[in-house]
Amino acid sequence: MKEIRSRNPFTRSLPYILLVVLSLPIILGYLWILVSTFSTRCYGLIPVDQQGNYFKGLTLSNWAFLYDKSKTLNASIWLLTLNTLIIAIGLTVGVVLVSMMAGYALSRIKFPGRKSFLSLTLILHSFPSVTLLIAIYFVLRWIASVPVIGRGIPLIGGFGYNTLGGVILVSIALQLPLGIWLMKGFFDNVSWDLERAALIDGCSRWRTWWQIMVPQIKPGIAALSIFSFMEGWKSFLIPYSFMTSQTKATLSTLLNEMLSETSPVNYGTLAAVGLYQLIPVLVFYIFTQKYLLNIFAGGVKGTA
Amino acid sequence: MQVELVNLTKKFMGVTAVNRINIDIKDGEFVAFLGPSGCGKTTTLLMVAGIYKPTEGDILFDGVRVNHLPPKDRDIGMVFQSYALYPHMSVYQNLVFSLMLKKRPKTEMQAEAQRVADIMGIGHLLDRKPGQLSGGQQQRVALGRALIKKPKLLLFDEPLSNLDARLRISMRSEIKKLQNSLGITSIYVTHDQIEAMTMADRIAVIKNGVLQAYTEPEELHDRPRTLFIAEFIGNPPMNLFDVRLEDSGGKMYANLGEGIKLEIPPSRKPKVEPRGSVKMGIRPQDIIIDNNSDLRTEILLIEPMGRDDLIVCRVGNIEIHFLVDPVLKLKRGDSVGLKFDMEKAQFFDTETEKSLLWQ
Numbered sequence: 001m002k003e004i005r006s007r008n009p010f011t012r013s014l015p016y017i018l019l020v021v022l023s024l025p026i027i028l029g030y031l032w033i034l035v036s037t038f039s040t041r042c043y044g045l046i047p048v049d050q051q052g053n054y055f056k057g058l059t060l061s062n063w064a065f066l067y068d069k070s071k072t073l074n075a076s077i078w079l080l081t082l083n084t085l086i087i088a089i090g091l092t093v094g095v096v097l098v099s100m101m102a103g104y105a106l107s108r109i110k111f112p113g114r115k116s117f118l119s120l121t122l123i124l125h126s127f128p129s130v131t132l133l134i135a136i137y138f139v140l141r142w143i144a145s146v147p148v149i150g151r152g153i154p155l156i157g158g159f160g161y162n163t164l165g166g167v168i169l170v171s172i173a174l175q176l177p178l179g180i181w182l183m184k185g186f187f188d189n190v191s192w193d194l195e196r197a198a199l200i201d202g203c204s205r206w207r208t209w210w211q212i213m214v215p216q217i218k219p220g221i222a223a224l225s226i227f228s229f230m231e232g233w234k235s236f237l238i239p240y241s242f243m244t245s246q247t248k249a250t251l252s253t254l255l256n257e258m259l260s261e262t263s264p265v266n267y268g269t270l271a272a273v274g275l276y277q278l279i280p281v282l283v284f285y286i287f288t289q290k291y292l293l294n295i296f297a298g299g300v301k302g303t304a
Numbered sequence: 305m306q307v308e309l310v311n312l313t314k315k316f317m318g319v320t321a322v323n324r325i326n327i328d329i330k331d332g333e334f335v336a337f338l339g340p341s342g343c344g345k346t347t348t349l350l351m352v353a354g355i356y357k358p359t360e361g362d363i364l365f366d367g368v369r370v371n372h373l374p375p376k377d378r379d380i381g382m383v384f385q386s387y388a389l390y391p392h393m394s395v396y397q398n399l400v401f402s403l404m405l406k407k408r409p410k411t412e413m414q415a416e417a418q419r420v421a422d423i424m425g426i427g428h429l430l431d432r433k434p435g436q437l438s439g440g441q442q443q444r445v446a447l448g449r450a451l452i453k454k455p456k457l458l459l460f461d462e463p464l465s466n467l468d469a470r471l472r473i474s475m476r477s478e479i480k481k482l483q484n485s486l487g488i489t490s491i492y493v494t495h496d497q498i499e500a501m502t503m504a505d506r507i508a509v510i511k512n513g514v515l516q517a518y519t520e521p522e523e524l525h526d527r528p529r530t531l532f533i534a535e536f537i538g539n540p541p542m543n544l545f546d547v548r549l550e551d552s553g554g555k556m557y558a559n560l561g562e563g564i565k566l567e568i569p570p571s572r573k574p575k576v577e578p579r580g581s582v583k584m585g586i587r588p589q590d591i592i593i594d595n596n597s598d599l600r601t602e603i604l605l606i607e608p609m610g611r612d613d614l615i616v617c618r619v620g621n622i623e624i625h626f627l628v629d630p631v632l633k634l635k636r637g638d639s640v641g642l643k644f645d646m647e648k649a650q651f652f653d654t655e656t657e658k659s660l661l662w663q
Contacts, residue, residue, distance in 0.1 A: 193461075196388065198401075
């Protein structure tokens, strides 16, 4: 009996070779961060000590920034981490909450302007946020002048210019189009009968949403939460533009400032801070990959 | 509970889905809404349930207008085609959900769940999730969930469509028995005429949002008021021919063409001027083999149906379907003589599609 032979090994491995070559720059970049984090100096990817001996000079001193403020331009790394965390969590809670409600309404309720609202959010989603920076600046300045809401809220400072709340507010607004469309897509896939059954069983519309509909789209909520959290954690442009004081900066803006310093850049510390910022993201990805894939599975099915 | 639909109309963005339907349902009656998909029967049901608001007309429960009463205040239970069980809750939670919303004590919920589980034979499934049940079991749970509220009106939306053929037949009689013993007024939406014929006390035939007839199953079968009903009711479907009515020597004949001329008995004489073109219908079981007949034909196709064989044959351009006893062992190509039982013939106006016999 003759067996059907697959293509020869070379043609079979060609796609892999191509992919590896193309991803090499990124992989090397991460590798460099990893190596230089733990070494005094680097020649390319090879750690060297002060005298230039190869494969010497491995050290943990780059991580001194965790307790030594002078390494990070006199900003406390813990305060910055807390700020970044507040932004990430604030963004996640805001986006998920609003998207869940808006997505449900857009999926289930017929109201005038529904279609145009949907297409408008889609346009907003493709808007580069850089173009909005100046307009947003004026809005935040105005909010800052409102008593209490502007700058008088503990923890997030308020919703005005130069507060964590302001950054969260703007980030939520920019993230919402994606979130709403995503949630709408997930709600679209829940059967109408389920909702009707709940209404007949005695639920109010509100309760139907919360007790019957929301549990059906848990995978979608998980995916959106993770996605939003990561967006908030790594966000740079908005915090950089609307937060001026150092104590309110985030990890991303710190990295940027360390890079643009006039004195010689300490690449070892820079790499260490970069890796420090990367760790939660990596851990998150490892445990939540499965949910993140839902974004693409669920998002595609959604229609207007 | 007595239900009355008065001039009930529903429009969706200008499109009329249900058009001035009038139906009254007696207390304890089992009524089927029958029609092809998209005819407006489910829309009507959802208006009765309170999910849709009628555009015009009224819904009366025991003489009280309930148009704007929300579903939860209507005392109804509903069973869906997709079962619509809450996937994240156990069977027990699904059953008692409505009681939980009414904040009934836990002991009462347990007792009621047990009662319903016993009726539906699902006592051993209470801890499972709907996803772990078979289609038939899910349908029982859905029925139990509708019954636990002790509703005054039960609504069924094609509940058996997703079950396999055998299960459908057993569930059919089970639902019928249950409805009989509990005496709950029921509305049953289906596109399956056999389901409607076997289960319902009365059938409302709906086509394009318009009520075609609302009467007992036998009446629909034996005295169809419109061509649509004649075509839709009965299995296998009725033969329909274009005929010309001719008078000669005081007798009336139906001329089918191809040299077929059948005498119409006085009891079936259409109330129209003769020589008009009309539609004649006759059911496959009302055509019998008679080898003395002048009408001879060759068998084209045999469909064994178990109790009968459905025979398809052709005279010229006219295709005729009829039923024969399988013991005759007829074969394709056999030549047979046919006799039409004209005492069972139906006549319809070609234009209005209304019956010329029953008005």
